[in-house]
Amino acid sequence: MAKAKVFVTLKEGILDPQGQTVENALKNLGYNNVSNLRIGKYITLDIEGDNTKKELEEMSHKLLANPIIEDYQIEIEG
Amino acid sequence: MKFGVLVFPGSNCDTDCHWAVSELGQEVDYIWHHQTDFNGYDCLILPGGFSYGDFLRSGAIARFSPVMKKVKQYAQTGGLIIGICNGFQILLEAGLLPGAMKRNDSLKFICRHVNLKTENNQTSFTNKFTHGQVVSIPIAHNEGSYFADEATLKVLKENNQIIFRYCSETGNTSEKYCPNGALENIAGICNKEGNVLGMMPHPERAMSDMLGSSDGRMVFESIIAASLQGRGKRDE
Structure with missing residues (x-):
């Protein structure tokens, strides 16, 4: 059994209004040193088998992310 | 002709779509999302929700x-499909x-x-519309900002696949008349073959002047006219 993490983020260059709004809020709190804030999704799951890397790639491509607007990054532990 | 309205768990415009085409005197059934086989429909509606x-x-x-799976087959064999709002997203x-x-x-x-x-x-x-006609149809969405990469946009333009754009009352399609940030004010597109349409605005909510507009009727009237002309094969 392995634990996997999938990070889904909007592709670079795609406007992230949510990220911009949060960045502005941080600036309103006085954190003027913040820039390029982007918001994404963080998915965790347990997975069994010998082919987990390939399967996680497939899962991310098919369902977890929309490759037209999103990138994904996979981390497998153990 | 006979319409089929797909119903997914969480669809909430299925009844409106069913009513809209009934109002125009057409036969219509609901198709539950678990159904894997269905036949005899001239047009499928993927409703909002x-x-x-x-x-x-x-x-x-x-x-x-x-x-x-069946919807995909239906599309590949030339069947008419309209996806409205969440239906477009699907x-x-x-x-x-x-x-x-x-x-x-x-x-x-x-x-x-x-x-x-x-x-x-x-x-x-859209055969009941005139070219460039400005119509009033309501939107109701949170995720309606259409995006496509440059290459896709080029293909959409080359094949006249952009069907509706958000605009001013006089038809100005500059960015400031776009309610949601959609690329080039795109509100509706069709596939290259012309048998699948997706649009964010809800024609089924613009069926009567009493409701603010009857412009949505033209979408369904167009489908009926196209079907009578033999466009959109029945999947039999």
Whole structure:
């Protein structure tokens, strides 16, 4: 059994209004040193088998992310 | 002719769509998302709503519903399909239409009448419109900011696949008349073959002047006219 993490983020260059709004809020709190804030999704799951890397790639491509607007990054532990 | 209205868990415009085509004197059935086989329909409607709670992304789960395999076959054999709002999002996720839907740039759910410019009136969904006609049809969405990469946009333009654009009352399609940040004010597109249409505005909510507009009727009347002319094969 392995634990996997999938990070889904909007592709670079795609406007992230949510990220911009949060960045502005941080600036309103006085954190003027913040820039390029982007918001994404963080998915965790347990997975069994010998082919987990390939399967996680497939899962991310098919369902977890929309490759037209999103990138994904996979981390497998153990 | 006979319409089929797909119903996913969380669809909430299915009844409106059913009513709209009944109002125009057509036969119509509901098709539950678990149905894997159905026959005898001249047009399928993917209605608005929040299929599967819009979890993960709008339309992302619905596209893997059992019913979608048959919907894809239906599209490939030339059947007429219209996806409205969440239905449009499902068609994008399913790859039956190009591009993707992002959250509105205002981050707000927008629910109001908008003006649309008819960019292509030579389709099975717009033959009752005049070219460039400005119509008023309501939108109601949170994820309606259409996006496609440059290459896809080029293909959409080359094949006249952009059907509706958000505009002013006089048909000005400059960015300031776009309610949601959609690329080039795109509100509706069709596939290259012209038998699958997706649009964010809700024609089924613009069926009577009493409701603010009857312009939506023309979408369904166009489909009926196209079907009578033999466009859109029945899947039999």
